Amino acid sequence: MPEPVGNPTSAPVAAPGQPNPAFSGPSPDMGDLELLLPGEADVLVRGLRSFPLLDIGSEGWNQQHENLEKLNMQAILDATASQGEPIQELLVTHGKIPTLVGELIAVEMWKQKVFPVLCKLEDFKPQNTFPIYMVVHHEASIINLLETVFFHKEVCESAEDTVLDLVDYCHRKLTLLVARSGHGGPPEEEEFQYNTPMKELQKQAELMEFEIALKALSVLRYITDCVDRWWSVPQPTQLAHSKSKQCLRPVCCFLSPGKLQQFEGGHWQTVAPSEQQKMSKLDGQVWIALYNLLLSPEARARYCLTSFAKGQLLKLRAFLTDILLDQLPNLVDLQGFLAQLALAEPQPPKKDLVFEQIPEIWERLERENKGKWKAIAKHQLRHVFSPSEQDLRLQARRWAETYRLDVLEAVAPERPRCAYCGAEASKRCSRCQNEWYCCRECQVKHWEKHGKVCVLAAQGDRAK
Numbered sequence: 384m385p386e387p388v389g390n391p392t393s394a395p396v397a398a399p400g401q402p403n404p405a406f407s408g409p410s411p412d413m414g415d416l417e418l419l420l421p422g423e424a425d426v427l428v429r430g431l432r433s434f435p436l437l438d439i440g441s442e443g444w445n446q447q448h449e450n451l452e453k454l455n456m457q458a459i460l461d462a463t464a465s466q467g468e469p470i471q472e473l474l475v476t477h478g479k480i481p482t483l484v485g486e487l488i489a490v491e492m493w494k495q496k497v498f499p500v501l502c503k504l505e506d507f508k509p510q511n512t513f514p515i516y517m518v519v520h521h522e523a524s525i526i527n528l529l530e531t532v533f534f535h536k537e538v539c540e541s542a543e544d545t546v547l548d549l550v551d552y553c554h555r556k557l558t559l560l561v562a563r564s565g566h567g568g569p570p571e572e573e574e575f576q577y578n579t580p581m582k583e584l585q586k587q588a589e590l591m592e593f594e595i596a597l598k599a600l601s602v603l604r605y606i607t608d609c610v611d612r613w614w615s616v617p618q619p620t621q622l623a624h625s626k627s628k629q630c631l632r633p634v635c636c637f638l639s640p641g642k643l644q645q646f647e648g649g650h651w652q653t654v655a656p657s658e659q660q661k662m663s664k665l666d667g668q669v670w671i672a673l674y675n676l677l678l679s680p681e682a683r684a685r686y687c688l689t690s691f692a693k694g695q696l697l698k699l700r701a702f703l704t705d706i707l708l709d710q711l712p713n714l715v716d717l718q719g720f721l722a723q724l725a726l727a728e729p730q731p732p733k734k735d736l737v738f739e740q741i742p743e744i745w746e747r748l749e750r751e752n753k754g755k756w757k758a759i760a761k762h763q764l765r766h767v768f769s770p771s772e773q774d775l776r777l778q779a780r781r782w783a784e785t786y787r788l789d790v791l792e793a794v795a796p797e798r799p800r801c802a803y804c805g806a807e808a809s810k811r812c813s814r815c816q817n818e819w820y821c822c823r824e825c826q827v828k829h830w831e832k833h834g835k836v837c838v839l840a841a842q843g844d845r846a847k
Contacts, residue, residue: 607675
């Protein structure tokens with residue numbers, strides 16, 4: 384099941400220096416948890432709308448972010464408990480998947496175009512970076528929700544023409560992922576101390592980007608489940624098919640078995656020699672996507688396998704080992720296809736006149752805001768990211784209501800980690816009940832950074 388990325392708060396309560404009781408007793412029953420009533424979910428889904436880049440981080444935008452977080456957590460709870468998936472049905476019924484895709488690309492552009500400018504402004508010295516973190520985290524929230532609901536083909540179909548923009552988005556993310564793999568080793572997670580809060584935020588955003596790319600891989604795989612449907616619609620098929628192949632081919636090598644470290648449960652884990660041939664969930668997503676793209680009758684009839692494409696695809700044969708085929712028997716058909724491809728003559732490039740639709744959301748946003756990045760950053764500095772202490776207290780209260788501890792415990796992909804050293808943690812700050820620590824010493828060392836946030840969170844909780 385999908386796992387939440389970069390949740391800004393932690394779950395269940397324990398006093399500093401005391402073992403967390405949530406780990407000494409049974410886990411909560413998923414079926415007993417309900418974050419939203421059906422009527423509430425319907426209202427939240429109906430209210431989803433697109434925001435211009437200038438309004439990102441505003442009060443209305445923050446309210447929608449909180450609503451998306453609730454929908455995201457409820458969708459994961461519903462899917463995990465196998466008790467029907469009303470969030471997915473509501474998104475399809477009200478035609479909100481294109482809205483989510485547009486918001487996903489908008490916040491991606493904000494992170495690339497506005498966030499770097501904001502960080503360089505001389506008069507930008509925020510006392511609290513959490514409002515900015517919520518914007519950075521927004522992309523992860525949306526891609527989490529899309530990963531959860533795109534498992535259903537009707538959701539993919541309801542994306543309509545924006546599926547092109549979503550494929551283009553996934554292509555950008557996986558291109559960054561492949562580029563990162565070329566530098567060797569996983570992203571660094573060991574260093575938790577930085578000179579300024581903004582530098583820490585930038586590092587958190589970088590680490591989050593890696594997990595977002597892996598979520599994009601899953602979404603792209605679900606889109607390939609509908610590849611025959613898209614081949615029946617002339618406009619999006621060629622782009623979706625070609626871009627999917629371009630980004631999946633190198634990612635397969637990056638995530639393939641045999642590595643000493645493997646990304647599972649939200650962090651890198653060292654793989655024992657006896658387990659190195661075991662297929663991970665991410666490996667499976669890549670292979671299923673390739674299977675869908677290469678063995679689809681419509682795709683094979685329309686896609687031109689040039690000499691270059693043939694040479695690249697035949698490299699996959701080295702990874703189709705007997706151990707892999709035992710774990711995913713359907714890949715025997717892919718192995719047979721590659722054997723036939725090795726004997727076939729490459730096709731010459733087609734010279735037919737082809738009309739196809741291209742992604743437009745990114746280009747439209749870039750065209751509308753070209754030359755305005757610094758003006759947007761300055762506007763948001765004055766009106767969005769410099770809140771008063773009273774505003775922060777009010778926002779802290781709303782965050783506490785959004786991130787219910789029992790729900791976060793149920794959807795968390797792993798045990799909490801120490802806010803100072805990153806080790807597995809079992810103790811938590813007794814005042815704000817948000818930060819986790821492995822020992823008292825780490826809590827004391829982290830207090831200089833955590834103190835102001837802790838006081839605000841505690842005041843917001845008491846104001847409820």
